[in-house]
Amino acid sequence: MVTFNIYVHKKNHVDGTSMEPTLQDGQSVYTTMLPYIFGEPEIGDIVVIDIDIKENDSTYFRLFKQTLSGKSDTFWIKRIVGLPGDQIAFKNKQFYRNGKLVEEDYIKEQNVYTYPVDITFTVPEEHVYVMGDNRNLSKDSRDATVGPIPIYKIIGYMWKTA
Numbered sequence: 001m002v003t004f005n006i007y008v009h010k011k012n013h014v015d016g017t018s019m020e021p022t023l024q025d026g027q028s029v030y031t032t033m034l035p036y037i038f039g040e041p042e043i044g045d046i047v048v049i050d051i052d053i054k055e056n057d058s059t060y061f062r063l064f065k066q067t068l069s070g071k072s073d074t075f076w077i078k079r080i081v082g083l084p085g086d087q088i089a090f091k092n093k094q095f096y097r098n099g100k101l102v103e104e105d106y107i108k109e110q111n112v113y114t115y116p117v118d119i120t121f122t123v124p125e126e127h128v129y130v131m132g133d134n135r136n137l138s139k140d141s142r143d144a145t146v147g148p149i150p151i152y153k154i155i156g157y158m159w160k161t162a
Helices: 002-008 034-038 059-069
Strands: 010-013 028-032 046-050 075-082 087-091 094-097 119-122 127-131 154-161
Touching (some): 010 154
Antiparallel strands (some): 046 075, 046 154, 075 127, 087 094
16 A cells, blocks of 8 residues: 555645645645656756755665655656756746747736746756746745756646646
């Protein structure tokens, strides 16, 4: 049953407003690891991230930490907006990926005041760039203390809301 709960079907709860309007505070979501066992993260995936997992943690610890430790306040739910090798740019208060303006009809407000000012960089290998859909109220990869997220910190792919 533990394996089923980790790989196939895990219930998580949204705490906060960083993913509005897509996900609401208090809403339940179901996650799975299956897509990342058989494939790689993709643009638009909504993922659960454990920011406390360390690269040298054993595979066993990574897979079972959430089940063994219970509730943690270090799990984040964010949307993947950049993959390894993607060039990310913020110009004129807009978001670009690989030189193209990214149109995002799912974000809460189209006027985003929290984009970095005129920067361009490449997402490192084995990392993803994530942002919350409520761009003006989300701590995510744009924050210098967070930056791109190592893929090993992804502990779930959201496949269903409750």
